[in-house]
Amino acid sequence: MKKIMTLLVLLQCVSVFGQKVNFGQLSSFESGFKTYEKDTTAHAVYLYEKGENYFEVRRGYVRLITKYHARIKVLDKEGFSEADITIPYYHSDSKTERVNDIVGITHTDGLKYNILQSTIYDVEVNERWSEKRFTFPNVQEGSVLEYAYEIQSPFFYNLNGWEFQENIPKIYTEYNAQIPGNYKYNRSLLGEFSLDVNEASIKADCFSVLGIGGQADCEVLKYAMKDVPAFKNDEEYMLAPSNYRSRLEFELSEYQGFNGLVQKFTKSWKDVDKEFRTDDDIGGQLRKKNYFERNVPLEIISGKEDDLTKAKNLYNFVKLHYTWNGKFGIFRDNKVKKAFDEGVGNVAEINITLINLLNASGIDTDLMVLSTRKHGLPKKTHPVMSDFNYVVAKLEIDGTTYLLDATDKQLPFGMLPYRCLNYYGRVMDLDGDSYWYDISPEKLNSRAIRVQVKLDPENGLANGIIDEVSKGYDAYFKRSQLASVSEEEYLEEMEKNNTDGFYIEDYEIVKEQSNEKSLVERFSFEMEELEPTATIYFNPFLIRYFKDNPFKAETRNYPVDFGYLRKFNYMAKIELPEGYKIKELPEPINLALPDGSGVMRFNTIEMQGDVMVVFSFQLRYTQYTSEGYHFVKEFFDNAVTTQNQTYLVLEKE
Template identity: 40%
Template sequence: MKKIATLIITLLLISTTIAQNFDNYKFGIVSKEELDLKKYDKDTLANAVVLFEMGATTFDLKNDKIIISTKFYKKIKLFNSNGFEHGTFSIKLYKTNNAREEVIDIKAITHNGFTKTYLNKSQIFKDKLTENVNEVKFTMPNLKDGSVIELEYTVDSPFKFNLTGWKFQSSIPKVYSIYKASIPGNYYYNRILNGYLKLDVNSSDIKKDCFRVPGYVNTANCENVTYAIKDIPAFTPEDYMTNEENFISKIKFELADFIWFDGRKQKYTTTWEAVDREFKTDKNIGGQFKKTNFFKDKLPPEIDTITSELDKAKAIYSYIQSYYTWNKKYNIFKDIDIKESYKTKIGNVGEINISLINSLKAANINCDLVLISTRENGFPTKLHPVISDFNYIIAKTTINNTTYFLDATDKFTPFGTLPFRCLNKDGRVMDFENDSYWTDIIPIENSKSQLNVDLKLDENGTITGKIKKLSFGYDAISERKKIENRSIEYLMSDFEKDFNKLEVTDYKIENKDNLNEPLIQIIDIVIENKTNATTHLINPYFTEQFKQNPFKQNKRLYPVNFGHPKKYVVNFMLEIPENYKIESFPNNVAISLPENGGKFIHTTKKFSNSKLGLFSTITINKAVYYNSDYEFLQEYFKQIIITQKQPISIKII
């Protein structure tokens, strides 16, 4: 009991200290310690650190309107010129035809010793980013190594849904980050704490009769909340991760309900049943599905003669994929016109993939629409419908008990393979006959790259041979995009540039346009011994070599997301003449990741004094590895790189 009491007192002391810092800061006051600070002890490599930041939200009456007003304050220490980028600020402001957000009372100072340089109004710029977003942007004046910058401003928003929350983590570390809000009881917000950091302060209390609207007798109580974190590490993006917004530490608010002072209740968080009903009547989505008959006489007549349902589906997919050109727009909730896009042969994601679904249905192949969020857009909320989380549409069909996900926007993806941007875990299947439901977006085709190398060294030290590269799945998609619209001469030159003495004498490509077959590139090479060298060092991996470890951080809190399983295979054969000997070659290696996560096998075999074979297989068996796997992955790639750096050494006798 004594331990529990001590813990509570400690937490209260932390909460009180942070709250005092929040309440007692004075704009324009910087301490000598802050000015003299040379580095941040908890991150000595940081170019800048946020010394203190706060946000405070209140609900106010201004010009007879309820305004959500948020005051921002930030104090940053810039250690060197590499930190100057953190002296530029952008404030995004939402607007509609009837209302808009405003930023007011911008104040900013750059402190250099006892010299203060104030931000001038002429240094503040306003720009229109989109139809619904304006931007206010400014850069702090007189930035120098060691500057301390302060800024303060208030954003007034008329939009009830726009209690935007607070982002604790950023690209630089922070000493303190605190957010307060006073929320009237007639506003109910769902709250989500995102990221891996824990709150040091999470408190709330009720203030009676704090909010009143003229003309109404009733008043509302307010919930006063405080959230704070101290000693916040910088968020550093790393290879193989989805949108950083999935993992960065922040608090989010979503308006669920609003009760008017006359007792009327307005619900903002809806149910999937209500969403399903709305989608069926929506002109951009539900309305477009009533145009199935439009495609019955648009499909090539030979498709009608195909008896296999799977082959027919593949033919329809191929037709839609080749017929349309994607305009790179993601529109799914507006600007969808199936007939117009068919006429122009150009469409956005919604137009092309709804056309695909309609075409499959026109051929009596059952097919559903799936709402997804792309990798760069973040994960969709699953607790309740947040339709704005979705930014993409794909198709789903099940044939002979096998489910296929389809997207006809990409010219290089075969039937049943989604573009890499779509591999983001969860999708919502909008079954217009029944209720919608969640489904896992799992890639059905693994990626594989295989390199077959057959070389021969002649008596004069010249190496000739053939490299055959086979690409499957996502590797094939990537390779096809690389070689698209490239001449053979360009590809030959591009291959040669990574090697000092290598010359490509011939370059052939097989299955370039046959998406259902592996892409095959056959490269004839020669490496002449122009310097009469007596020793030759050959790296058998050529283009399949990992040159640096993709996992550099000591620890990683967020998952490693490859998107799909991977496999790399190298089969290398070398024949040498009698006047040469094999001096050294890489040792055999076998390494496994826990829980069948992957395996690296590297074997070198001497068939005779004149023939050497090297065989290597690297497998990544999972699409996603969690932070408990990180150290194993890091060591796994470390050993792969060490092994692949070891050349085969051949010496003249």
């Protein structure tokens, strides 16, 4: 019966959206809609959404017209935030988009509450963008929020496409466009969901401009999706949401006027390379090596060391000289000489200084532009320079390539910060053609913990030594943490995050065993609350890599991306207290992810009055597909359960 009812609701939904939807008139399906069975956690849902773009001559000027109409059902109080509407619009120094005909209705219990035009206001977001804002009145649980508007734009490149997926689910979302043939746009469909409607046709002689001869045919497009889930990006280990959110992207590539003149907007990489060499903020700043030869101690640039030693010395010099101001900078307002004099700079200024110094020392070094993990992956099909927001140095010494970023004083030579682990960048060779280059993260990343502990139930204590060896990115993160807090704060945080009653009595960094990519620490500890009962339950995991599972969603429509390979080892030697014996040891565990992409092993062995505990957890891929998400989630579940719920059972002899 439930399946039949679900089918009836679905058919009703399809029939509603297969016909014209009139503003202000709700269907019985929309009025009676109470829960969204496909996502019972949703606080609100788009019942209907439609947008369209077309070109029209208004007051003698060609304008890009955008029309929008949406209905949102508020399912509970947490969905009230959907009542706050923002409509962004763009403006230059001389032109502006205009938002017209804003209308809105709150449908509540059969009554209609119209938004008042006096409640709509403007907010300036930055020098190029502003927003129209308003809030729906009389919103309650079960209300339907309906609104529509039009944007009239003189900027033809602002035909950007359509967002099929957003932060709340959509039952139906539709996009239409009518594009004259003399406007050519690159287009791409992103995300993991397929179109339910994908229609394209040609409409003859659909567009003309009064007083200019000729007519253009139009491409008529209709795209739609049904039952689009919310894009939930509150989980860990992901790249920029823009990489995965289902959407249609348009980018103006060429315009051909009725007079035959062609204006190209999408450039080739050869065009970009040429502009790059002459650009004052990038290319011009890369030719300052004479300045550094005059203002940097000669022995730093022209030392007699081999190239690798010289490169490391220059890298460390720049790291120590500069304080990063937290800004990226890349294509505007870069002033390398001023930044060097002040000792403070953005990413571009610091790394361009490094490139100049390396070139001045005779080490051929290029600049590489890339996009950070939160910024999105750059398109490879054609140049979109706004896709890039970061610059690093690229050099080759004795057949080995190094990527360098001197913004972080804790970052070892040859490693990029975690924010830069975004797969590839574009090397801008001032003397040749630019080219793509893959970013390969450090491979030897691990945390290895070795525990020696003696149990003393008679005094209610356990004490011992913990040796921890961190390598690669794990060492880098540890050093960054140590540099940002006092030693006391660091140890307090460690005590708080581990077993109850765990106290660190002594701590040292073993300097003779540590280097820039490896950190060795030793802790002396004591544990209280070990009760002298006939049976003792003791969890051997005094340090836990995972207190809980970072993956909580049931499904995930985008990959899990760790950025770099990860490996965790834990070994413990527990000395049994006098008068006690082993009653029960945990069962061994041996698990693997599909294709051997991850391995977890756990075992305990009794040896000559001691218990040896061995645990290893390794991720052999940096990225796992959304199809494999449930395997990764279960894999971490097992790791968390093993560390939190494993006990050695001891009993008095």
